[in-house]
Amino acid sequence: MNAAAADPADNNATDGYGDFxxxxxxxxxPVDRVKSDGEESWRRSPGGLVTALAPVMGKADGAWVGWHGAPDEEVDQFDHDNMHLLPVPLSSSEVELYYEGFSNATLWPLYHDVIAPPEFHRTWWDSYRTVNRRFADAAASMAAKGATVWVQDYQLQLVPQMLRKDRPDLKIGFFNHIPFPPLEIFAQLPWRRAIIEGLLGADLIGFQRPSDASNFLRCVRRFAGHTVRQQQVQVQTEEGISYVSRAESFPISIDVDQITELAKREDIVERSKQIRRELGDPKTVLLGVDRLDYTKGISHRLKAYGELLEDGTLTVEDASLIQVASPSRERVEQYRLLREEVEGTVGRINGTYDTMGSTAIRYLHHSYPVEEMVALYLAADVMLVTALRDGMNLVAKEYVAARTNNTGALVLSEFAGAADQLRQAVLVNPHDIDGLKSAVLDAINMPDREAQRRMRLMRRQVLQNDVERWSKNFLNALQQTEPGEEG
Structure with a gap:
């Protein structure tokens, strides 16, 4: 394994500051462990966040703190590419209680409008606090005096306040990648004030949509009692220290250059044609790409598509749906039940409508490399993004970026953050099955000229606002507030 042993305590131990x-x-x-010929090494993880922040790491003498993915194991900090990595250990019990429990069975459903009922267990909360403290301590040990620390996502909402108490010299940012719920839903959380105060430890709290920031500020007023003026919160600590925390929207995006370059590669273009041939060359290929998660609206999509076949509006000779549903949290009961429901629905539809030469739904319960995903984007005439609630949904933006000839149509849930930017999509309420059926037909039958006009405008938006611009906008805004600034 590429590991260079080091101890956070060795970093400028005499003054209590780290080196980064x-x-x-x-x-x-931002790495995954890989084994080859009995040797272990690390490979950079796919994903927009890593892509956005890797260049910043190289320029700013950066370090990344996070769990390395294996429970009950301690790994020394090490360098990979241009990043210094500090693995934070988690026990099997903490993975169960902090991650699968509080993060993904309490916060995830609560923050996604209670599509599934959240569970509230004190043991889960205790583990969440313990693990957040461990992450905060690790970050504090690495940070140089006056360093910038950017905390990511709902699993670590207590870290900003912990850092502020331990290291008031730091600039602290937080970004919430998932929605933030309305006050009436967030009110259910027994530990609501602790979460709010944890987030308010940050100088800047970023959200995907303006509505998420507004929801948060409403909760601050109701449950924390701090003074809120526009997007600023005047925080008064128990120690009598006053500072300003800001809440703003910074919609995340994708690595546009990577997607557009892949979309022009001859082998990927040929692969897209091969995909259509393997489906029997239908007139229309529809595509859904999701994690197998109850927030993604896969069941609603399948119901609408099945009814279109039942109505005779679509036939399997003319239309085929590819549904990629990558595995997700398979140890959690709700996800196992969802998989059974989705696969049962696919089986019923295919059993009813398949012919020897055509299939209604090509269901793929796999994860695929980005090259295959771009080939699927190129093969699809219509992209279906029917999330019941989604912070952003980067698949929608990837599809748009891949359509370099401005063809294709996007059916997009109005409950996905991407709907704020991609207004030229066929917007839909996925709970309205009749409306969803109409939206699918509108996308299939849209005149070429209208489809190209819409796609051209959406591509302009995505190309001008890539993931690098997102990170720059957030970090520039963070620098405008000094840590501990007096209000």
Whole structure:
């Protein structure tokens, strides 16, 4: 394994500061462990966050704090590419209580409008606090005096306040990648004030949509009692220290250059044609790409598509749906039940409508490399993004970026953050099955000229606002507030 042993305590131990001017803190490190010929090494993880922050790491003498993915194991900090990585250990019990429990069975459903009922267990909360403290301590040990620390996502909402108490010299940012719920839903959380105060430890709290920031500020007024003026919160600590915390929207995006370059590669273009041939060359290929998660609206999509076949509006000779549903949290009961429901629905539809030469739904319960995903984007005439609630949904933006000839149509849930930017999509309420059926037909039958006009405008938006611009906008805004600034 590529590991260079080091101890955070060795970093400028005499003055209590670490060596790094820019720290990212996230639940997972930006690398995956791989084994080849009996040798272990690390490979950079796919994903927009890593792509956005890797260049910043190189320029700013950066370090990344996160779990390395294996429970009950301690790994020394090490360097990979241009990043210094500090693995935070988690026990099997903490993975169960902090991650699968409080993060993904309490916060995830609560923050996604209670599509599934959240569970509230004190043992889960205790573990969440313990793990957040461990992440905060690790980040503090690495940070140089006056460093910038950017904490990522809902698993670590207590870290900003912990850092502020331990290291008031730091600039602290937090970004919430998922929605933030309305006050009436957030009110259910027994530990609501502790979460709010944890987030308010940050100088800048970023959200995907303006509505998420507004929801948060409403909760601050109701449950924390701090003075809120526009997007600023005047925080008064128990120690009598006053500072300003800001809440703003910074919609995340994708690595546009990567997607557009892949979309022009001859082998990927040929693969897209091969995909259509393997489906029997239908007139229309529809595509859904999701994690197998109850927030993604897969069941609603399948119901609408099945009814279109039942109505005779679509036939399997003319239309085929590819549904990629990558595995997700398979140890959690709700996800196992969802998989059974989705696969049962696919089986019923295919059993009813398949012919020897055509299939209604090609269901793929796999994860695929980005090259295959771009080939699927190129093969699809219509992209279906029907999330019941989604912070952003980067698949929608990837599809748009891949359509370099401005063809294709996007059916997009109005409950996905991407709907704020991609207004030229066919917007839909996925709970309205009749409306969803109409939206699918509108996308299929849209005149070429109208489809190209819409796609051209959406591509302009995505190309001008890539993931690098997102990170720059957030970090520039963070620098405008000094840590501990007096209000």
């Amino acid at each position: 001017d820019f720290i990212v803190v996230s639940n997972r490190l």
